[in-house]
Amino acid sequence: MSLSLARRPLVSYLIRNVSVLGGDPTDLVVRDGLIGGTPTGDEEVIDGTGLIALPGLVDLHTHLREPGREDAETVLTGSRAAALGGFTAVCAMANTTPVADTAGVVEQVWRLGREAGLVDVQPIGAVTVGLAGEQLAELGAMAESAARVRVFSDDGMCVHDPRLMRRALEYVKAFDGVIAQHAEEPRLTQGAQMHEGEVSARLGLTGWPSVAEEAIIARDVLLAEHTGARLHVCHVSTAGSVDIIRQAKARGVRVTAEVTPHHLLLTDEKAGGYDPVYKVNPPLRTQSDVDALRQGLTDGVIDIVATDHAPHAGHDKDCEWAYARPGMLGLETALGIVFSVLGPDWELIADRMSRTPARIAGLAEHGHTPADGAPATFTLFDPQARITVDPGALASLSSNTPYAGMELPGRVVATFLRGVRTAFDGKASQ
Structure with missing residues (x-):
């Protein structure tokens, strides 16, 4: 059973060298449900090199x-x-x-x-x-x-x-x-x-x-x-x-x-x-x-x-x-x-x-758009990755995907909802 957002402890994150909507690499700090602030050293660090940050x-x-x-x-x-x-x-x-x-x-x-x-x-x-x-x-x-x-x-x-x-x-x-x-x-x-x-x-x-x-x-x-x-x-x-x-x-x-x-x-x-x-x-x-x-x-x-x-x-x-x-x-x-x-x-x-x-x-x-002061509700996407769709590996209870065996470009690396990481590296939060 998943914990509701209200019952999950908020973790601070530092996402290094990520590109927001294709812009120059930058660092994003995620703290208290928002984006912004100065790193304090207590953040969990995510390497964002090559990743695109999208709303x-x-x-x-x-x-x-x-x-x-x-x-x-x-x-x-x-x-x-x-x-x-x-x-x-x-x-x-x-x-x-x-x-x-x-x-x-x-x-x-x-x-x-x-x-x-x-x-x-x-x-x-x-x-x-x-x-x-x-x-x-x-x-x-x-x-x-x-x-x-x-x-x-x-x-x-x-x-x-x-x-x-x-x-x-x-x-x-x-x-x-x-x-x-x-x-x-x-x-x-x-x-x-x-x-x-x-x-x-x-x-x-x-x-x-x-x-x-x-x-x-x-x-x-x-x-x-x-x-x-x-x-x-x-x-x-x-x-x-x-x-x-x-x-x-x-x-x-x-x-x-x-x-x-x-x-x-x-x-x-x-x-x-x-x-x-x-x-x-x-x-x-x-x-x-x-x-x-x-x-x-x-x-x-x-x-x-x-x-x-x-x-x-x-x-x-x-x-x-x-x-x-x-x-x-x-x-x-x-x-x-x-x-x-x-x-x-x-x-x-x-x-x-x-x-x-x-x-x-x-x-x-x-x-x-992920930027200082905005809600920390965003997605990290790797455009260089490739995934092959496996119906048995999908999170849905059903498997009726028309893309079985198809190679698709890009991969979602992480999803954040109001500062809570709801998915990371192919796994949804529990």
């Missing part, structure tokens, strides 16, 4: 499965995976059992996160009761709860009723909340198994058209424009979606968007072997979509990278493609994949994986 990563889209599916993941095991991946905060999606659609359930998840004490676990509340898309959930009660929920999503299910979506946007506008939409027109995806295109035709699998995503995004940016509320688009996956969001931002619509690491790297060609580890929602798309997503992330049309970490128990993945649950692990491999895509643009990585997701989620203690 602690923030994931706006994580599935921790607890309560209800503790056979796939728990808040504790997901927190370990997050800390090892360089994250200091994760936003836990609402599709648990029971659904996080009441103040009681979101507070339960929030408290479990505090007990784990490895990352800040910020619950996301459901938009509708039971994710059924028929009645608004207790948005106000969740916002006023101890968890202080500010982001709401029926992820896994689309809020497909435009009238209900409008009401949700209007409701959260009162406290500057965000509706995070899973953009999928369900009438266009019935029976769909993968991206609709040449590969689906060759494999004989029912296709999932790009327009199913794009139609909902187009509708919702108009609703956000009409209401003046904040809309966030989950796991954007098509070039057409990028174009719609670009046009909406040009008009001043309050819309943000995310892309997952797997949609930045993998294509629908991976489905060729019918391996269900590559089954995901939304599906892997074409190389032209991947190229558009990368460009959108670089130029700011897509605001953030979010993992959509979706652990599944073995029996939910080790089966025929048609019966397998969609989803992939993401927390422990995200930074390496983004680094492989963006290269050593540390400012851009910090913005897309820390500062902006922290701002969208309202996590004021996160997203700060």
